[in-house]
Amino acid sequence: MKLKSEKMTMEAFQAEREEVMRTWPTGQGVDFEDGVRYQLALPESKRFSSALAKAEREGKTLCQPRAGVALVDEHIKLLQFLEPSCDLLPSTIDAYTRLNHYEKAAEGVARSLAAGTSLLNGFPAVNHGLAECRRVVEALKKPVQVRHGTPDARLLGEITLAAGFTAYEGGGISYNIPYAKKVPLERSIRHWQYCDRLVGLYEERGVRINREPFGPLSGTLVPPFVSHCVAIIEGLLALEQGCKCITLGYGQAGNIVQDIAAIRSLRELGHEFFRAAGYEDYALSTVFHQWMGGFPENEAMAFSVIAWGSAMAALSGATKVIVKTPHEASGIPTKEANKQGLDATTQLLNMVREQVFPASPVVDLEVELIKREVRAVMAKVFELGNGDVAVGAVRAFEAGVLDVPFAPATCNAGKLMPVRDNEGAVRIFEVGRVPLPDDVLAYHKEKIAERAKAENRAPVFQMVVDDIYAISKSKLIGRPR
């Protein structure tokens, strides 16, 4: 395996950059020095890292939507419409661009022009190119982040960072396992070492770009320790390439205690592992994604899910919350629905922000449980990689040590099976080959047995199926009819 956990040399980076910039014509117009100049000229009010640092200092939870449409003018209108209702802006990239199918994205742009409406599910930044992406940044007042799902995000990063986007979501694991079927993990991790090195090069020139691994992964009953391990590994890989501003994320699961414990343990474990690796000079923040699983079609019920996710984001102390919309069950939201999701979120953030969730032994217990799980799995990752976290991650997925429930990637074992316990916390129904301590497994089994007893049925896979549909059926736990 040629993959290695080390900072890319400038020679290797430059050689690879020449190849990357030739993969689509719009790569030709991108000059790194010009990108640095443009980034340095941005006002602080447009810098994602500054907004996050301020929120961390103030203990505030910022809100951010997802949003992206095919044509530049419409994308600008959409973001300008949403801007007054949020703290941070996105540009969600379309599915063709995420697969580097720029020719299909070009067709989508042409069809959208002809139709007079967006026929892509996001903003095709590579096709639009540097000048048009700068037009987006210049039309806005707030910081803009690139949100996508791209295993090979090298050209996308070159163009959007030179264009003044100041945050970049994703990672070689979190944008492969939940988003791709057959992309070798080694390849996507290598591609993201390039992306992180590019961010590190901007950092060396005084331009701080925020890096946010994609926390929720498959977004379906993912146990906190699983997404924490991936987030921490991607944080370590980014730090290694010189990134300094890291946001670790988590997708809401629905149980109060577990969700609060998840964000607290994520922040503490981030520091634990980053410092153990010798990093001190970095800025760490957290992001809480409102429920990422199936949503109710009924918009009033959808607003409840959004509100619940907002309250939990604030109570957990997350630096940022990613906001859903009442159109979640149907698809890409209208700008009005997107704004409604933000307004519902802001209402709850404002009503909850002065309240602190009381210190509680059950939360502390859940924090300790998650920490023990993460430490056990991460120890195995480092062992498998002989200390190399990139190699260890690849081998851990091959061995089923890292295993993301309901993820499409063929390199993911898919043996770990989660299920909710009697209070809706995500527990381990089948552990597969994940190396959790016996007493931890016994605890999960005990919690599941409480539910089985309450439902008068044996712990069966049907419980898992019931849980997957529960929230879209207006419940948290998939109780038998």
Ligand SMILES: CC[C@H]1O[C@@H](n2cnc3c(N)ncnc32)[C@H](O)[C@@H]1O
């Ligand atoms: C990660 C998946 C999430 O991203 C959302 N999403 C994907 N593309 C867009 C889009 N173009 N506009 C708004 N939301 C979007 C989708 O609804 C889901 O909540």
